[in-house]
Amino acid sequence: MNKIIPGLALFTLFTVCTAAGIELASDGKTQYAIVCDPGAPPADRFAARELKMFLDQSTGADFKIVASAPDKGRFIFLGPLRQAKKIIGEKRFANLKNQEAAIVSADDSIAIAGQGKLGTIYGVYSFLENQIGCRWLTLEGDNIVPKHRTLILPKLDYTQKPYFDYRWIQTIGYEGTRTPEGTLFLFRNRMNLSDFNYRPPVVNPEPDAIVPERVLHNPMCHTLFSYIPPEEKPHWAARNKKTGYLKTNPEFFTLDEKGQRVARQLCFSNKALRAELTRVFLEFIGKKNGEGVFALTQEDVPKNFCNCIPCLKLDAKYSVPYGGFIEYILELSSEMAKKYPEARLLFSAYRKEQTQTPPLNLPLKKLPDNLIVEFCPIDNDFSKDYSHKNNLSVYNDLKKWGTLSNHLWAYYYTMPYGGYAPVSTMYRWAADTRLAAEAGARGVCYEHKSGWLGINNADLQTWILLKLYQNPFQDYKPLIKEFCDYYYGPVSNEIQGYVAELEKRTAEYPVFLPWHVRINDYLTPPNLVRWNHLFDSLEHKAGNDPALLRKIRECRLGLDLITLEKYLDVKRFDPAFKDSAADIHKRGMATLDAMIARRYPNDMWPGQSKTQHNHIAKTLNANLLTATVRPPPLPEQFSRIPESDIRQLFPGNSRYCTVVNMPDAAIGHAVYDEKLKPDEYKLPFPCGFYDNENKKHVISHNITREEIVPDRFHLYKIGKASFSRECQIWAYPSSRVNYSCERFFEPGRDDKWEVWLSLKFEGPAFSAKNTEKENRVWFDRAVFVKCN
Incomplete structure (x- = not known):
């Protein structure tokens, strides 16, 4: 839903009212038209419709889209039209990078044009954000469209490009991307890599226009057994009709510490294994027209790849515990370059004991141009950023990969997978996104799925992540205020204070925080009682506003879950605590049902919605049992x-x-x-x-x-x-x-x-x-x- 917001107090815009400005509209009327070649690429034609829709909503005027126009006049020229190039400058336009757009005005005209298949539409979104004040905040279509009775723009002359070339976010923990609103939200916020987010049953309202820069083909991670399945039963992401390799070719697999061949990883010193894997891998690339990104990454199992003597010799040769794997990756990338020059191979630098550390003694100074290194730090301290002493060795590995590769991507886990308890780590990933950029990362793929259905302000965090993808050097704190002021309105300050406290307490976590651990230090009865009093007051402030009450309760759900889990301790601390365990359970279940209905409208994707509902419902029920059970007396x-x-x-x-x-x-x-x-x-x-x-x-x-x-x-x-x-x-x-x-x-x-x-x-x-x-x-x- 698009919200029309009167006034501009919430936004820092370039819009000023001066006699020398460009008056785009006044009192619901405009003399401007949008010029777009009807033969332009689909993304450019969609850009014209997007520009018209939001300008119309903002001003009340009717901005016509026309196929042609004279060189001068009140026009907004879109795409590489002759007039747009003249306004921008032929040489300047030619020098724009892929996905970069120029927004320039001259006399009464405005030109918005960019390079690549998405450059122009990105320019339109920059114009709508910077000049109009539009924001696209959530997967469910919470959009800000400020209302301008009179819209006067200053002289425009700037370029804008998302900093990272490739941008993807995994939102599976609160899936909303399979709705038209979810697709548009990600696209308008410049996500440009795809896997499941653009595949059925996703509803893409503009399938010809909303396209990825590159297709990131599934399977994307832990893919070895997709191509060489060890078991006879089909692999969940099989890309090979043949199965049961562990039985027919045990020599293809890890020799473990006991001298047995096991399905842990593959044995990359084995030439026959390499030949078979290459055959299957190239066959799959051919089925995808030889285009896109194809991942070949280790299984998610600890320990080194293989203990056979040839593999250990290769480990020693490259001074890493995956010598055979990196040698094969270079071999495979060479074969891909010959047969499928448009395809890219993705290699994962994952786990300290496996592939995180860059190899030594490579036969080349730079990795091949068709090889993407995706840096995935899972063994770092999840309460501290890369600059902290606990994580310096991880960051040094990232920088070393940056010197080896021209195509370094940062894969990142935004929060620890510690369950539902209130936590916030924006301070950490905001810093690490900037540090990844400084280390040379050109792509970002963030696994942001530990917030079930939006628990712990996952919507807020998703939007901020997408903004940092565009500019990792900006301060994230004003973005928190901007989101909360719109989304939470009259209770914005209190929600910001709650988030700030969670940020501070997580940052102060006194010991190393692994990826799978829940922080309990601040989940004490005094804090739980105090935070519950806070949310009681926020719900009272919501009054008769059901939309605001729903948002407050979604933000509260993690607190409800942990309060119910620790209910007996809470009552020992504060016998007067007013909510019964049954009250908290009832509120939590009602919030959950409302979240499911909103995230999965019309019973979309019933399997996933049922899984998500059951996950949280079972936890609520188990915590209610813990809070209310009265076992028989002890002996x-x-x-x-x-x-x-x-x-x-x-x-x-x-x-x-x-x-x-x-x-x-x-x-x-x-x-x-x-x-x-x-x-x-x-x-x-x-x-x-x-x-x-x-x-x-x-x-x-x-x-x-x-x-x-x-x-x-x-x-x-x-x-x-x-x-x-x-x-x-x-x-x-x-x-x-x-x-x-x-x-x-x-x-x-x-x-x-x-x-x-x-x-x-x-x-x-x-x-x-x-x-x-x-x-x-x-x-x-x-x-x-x-x-x-």
Whole structure:
């Protein structure tokens, strides 16, 4: 939806009212026409329609589009027309770079023209932003179109080009790009690479005009097994009809540390593997008309590529743990250049222990021109930017790649994948986008999908990312204000303050923050209570404005989820906290339903909408259970312990465990290791407590036959531990039954806790009397008792 905003107080524009200015419109009338050659490329013709639409909306006038015009007069000349080139200057126009546009006025005329298939339309969008004040803020069509009763422009003479040549953003976590509004939002904000964002079922309102600079073909990442599938079942992104290579050609795959061939990566010292991969890869490029970007990147599995002697020799030759892979990449790029000169090969510099560090001793000073290096730092500190000491080695690798490659792209993870808790890291990626530009990056591909359905201001962050793609050297903070002033209106200052506090607290995170960890340090009961009071006041301010209330509640959803998770701690801190757990759950579910309806109108893409809804709904339901469950009393030995000194954890569904209803379990359900076969149960039974933050086994306990109380749930004391920012309890030989305990971590405290696991042992492996049931160990809760 386009919002017509009276006045220009929110915008810094070049528009001034002077007698010498160009009066484009006044009182709903205009003497100007837009000149566009009807034979112009589709993007230029679309540019004329976009310019007309927004000028009409802004002024109330009717700007006609005409096919031709005399050299002088009240015209806006679009594209490489003779008049436009004359106004801009023939030589100046010829020297414009691809995607660069000149916006120049002369007498009563204006010329907007650019180079490449997208240069002119980018010039139109720059004109609409700079001169009119238009903004395209969200995937759902929240657009700003300021209303000008009289529109007078000063003399215009500037060029504008997005700084990065290639720009892409992955918004899969709150998918909205498959609507016309989502497609237009990304295009108007100059995204110019495509993969799924422009493929069916996306609705592209201008399929001939809204086109990418280059097509980024799927699969885009972790692609080796798409071309050489190890398993007999079809790979999810198969580009090869043949499957089951691990069985037919085990020598194609990693030789692991035990001397076995495993499906970890490929063995690139093997000449037959290289020949087969090249054949399949080139065949796929041919099916795509030999054009676009094709990724050949390692599987997302840690450790080096291969331990066979020839591979290790190649590693030593290039002083990296992927010597055979980089040698093959150079070989493949040479073959591609011969057969498909318009195709580009994308190589991923990913993981410190794999391809992040540039190779030495290459046979050339610069990498081939058809090879793109995509730098993907996953092992850095996610609370600090590249300039921090924790990340300097990562940034040095980025700069080294910049000296090796003329086609360096920065792939980036905007936020840690720590779930739904309130977090903001704009300070980090704004700095790193600038530093990537200074290191020589020419493309940006940001994985911005950890904000489910817009949680944690993902809409705000998406827009700012797209603006930084255009100019990475600008200050991002005024962009926050600009977005919030429009989007949140009367509560803008409070939302900005909330975001600023999250930014500050994330930046101050005292230890190294890995990609997968949730920050708990500031998610304390006092802060949760204070922030809930803030949002209560914002909802009160929204009054009878349902649109504003929806936006406030979307911003609040992450807070609702974490408040529900820590509800018992919140009530201990503030017994007068007014919202019940049921109230928070009801509000969260209503917000979720509204978000799904808005993001997926008319039940668009039902599979994805159901997945997104279920993901958050299950979390809300699980957190409600944690907040409201009233398990039976603990055994007699715990009766004198104050409730405030006891924490309990109840297991839920996980990757290897499914909740099973059991009447005798603490809260009516329990889990077990689904992958463990009955004959694999052994004694003693291992369990423990692992401190992921400090990488140490705090408790490694074995339950012996003598300790076991068979056929009923019994609490087993396994040791003492302190909660950390990332920690878990585990059980079973496989350690697959594991549950995070960091929700109980309190910054500044180092209390010791007794750890008790409630387990039920069934089957003959644990009791000679029990021969009717299969061997199985059930887990229904963990109990932590503070040591005094």
